Amino acid sequence: MPFPILIDALDLMGTFVFALSGAMLAVRRDLDIFGIVVLAVAAGLAGGLVRDMLLGAHPPAALADSRYLLTALAAGVTAFFLNRQIERVTKPVMVLDAVGLGLFAVAGTQKALIFDIAALPAIVLGILTAVGGGVVRDLLVTEVPRVLREEVYALAALLGAAVVVATDRFQLPEGPMVVAAICLTVLVRVLSVWRG
């Protein structure tokens, strides 16, 4: 994987943004600080945990490296103290959420390919990595997950995952293609929200 430090930073940023989405949902549901932290951790880490359980990657990255948990906890604490300010900047948060979606779709698909999963299941694992945290987050407060309510959400993740599989299959240059895959997911997601 190219640019390991950049990918690493983006991965943690994706975790932060997804955890923030869980924490903000908890705030809107009037949950206390513990509920906020639980939803933050669930939303930030569940996608990667399910992916790693399915692949047999033990221990899962989110447990092997404490920075993931610290990042999710930081998002929970941030939402607890700054939720009014965060509510006001929904557009930047939405873009960050789209970035998280793209990055998790790409990272999930790459990890599946490393574990010798075929193209189609690898794409599904990429989508699952990207949407899994949000599914668990919504189920915990008994809401129908957003991935079932907003059609372009899953489609945007699928496109990013498909670019990764094509890169692998046709031996395209990995660095630029990973960037292209993330950008494609972000673009489709942001455009779909922007156009309503």
Next chain:
Amino acid sequence: MPFPILIDALDLMGTFVFALSGAMLAVRRDLDIFGIVVLAVAAGLAGGLVRDMLLGAHPPAALADSRYLLTALAAGVTAFFLNRQIERVTKPVMVLDAVGLGLFAVAGTQKALIFDIAALPAIVLGILTAVGGGVVRDLLVTEVPRVLREEVYALAALLGAAVVVATDRFQLPEGPMVVAAICLTVLVRVLSVWRG
């Protein structure tokens, strides 16, 4: 396992029928094509995925062999285009669903025994394989899972699983007993629906 080609065909047919049940639920809930496909894949594959995660069978069968995903996707597309026609043939669909239940209960129990799981946990894994897809399907649209609402559903799976364990314990002829186990599950399930 006897008749591998037959079992293979039945396994994919079970996946198709369960995926169809997820897709039809999505149609009734007015979800779009993406929601239909997500529920189809979840209903068709979740039972086997959970079983394989618990057994440590990596990668899970549903990811190692792309035919499972293709089958679930085909069920989703079928439901999208033909849902009115499918609604009219509920009885054949119900019988196919019972076949899927029987086959998954038998296949799940057999796989557990191959992994040296004891009799009682093997039966539980068989039931989990058979009902797991439906549980995930119902939870995703925040309904109480059918296995909690229809008592004979779990019982039918349990009977099929118990026959498999008895076959293994008393070294009965595997071929006829597998057929008997599936038939027993189908019969109990169909009779219970038929008698209301």
Next chain:
Amino acid sequence: MPFPILIDALDLMGTFVFALSGAMLAVRRDLDIFGIVVLAVAAGLAGGLVRDMLLGAHPPAALADSRYLLTALAAGVTAFFLNRQIERVTKPVMVLDAVGLGLFAVAGTQKALIFDIAALPAIVLGILTAVGGGVVRDLLVTEVPRVLREEVYALAALLGAAVVVATDRFQLPEGPMVVAAICLTVLVRVLSVWRG
């Protein structure tokens, strides 16, 4: 681990109490005997099963040792026949539930440390082991999990888990510290319920 027989007995007792909580919820929801057993097994075993799937401990303890399933089934049958009597002794049941919480938090954290998980993720796994059964139980009947509604529930488990990690880090005497960790969780939980 010190006092293996005592720990073993407490572990099964914790399984029984958690399974009982699932079975009693099923009774209150007017589910039949099958629903009662399903919720009993889910509440009693899900926390440990998720922990073992995340750690890659195959097969999970709850499937490798049939006593866990038998214990959960016994709780389901007990609730089916004696639910009126159990409703009357809510205080002893609540204390037992707190004991289960403490024991599962301690056992989950210890197992994570044995699998070389770092301190913070080990605490999270301990909490997950302790609250996981209740989360699955509540989700199956589409209720928001108690861990999100009662703040001190997760905190009590966290304190017990943290004592285990401190014991490991500072090489404190394991026997007394394990007892202290369980007592701390029980005390915090019971006091919080008692004070409303």
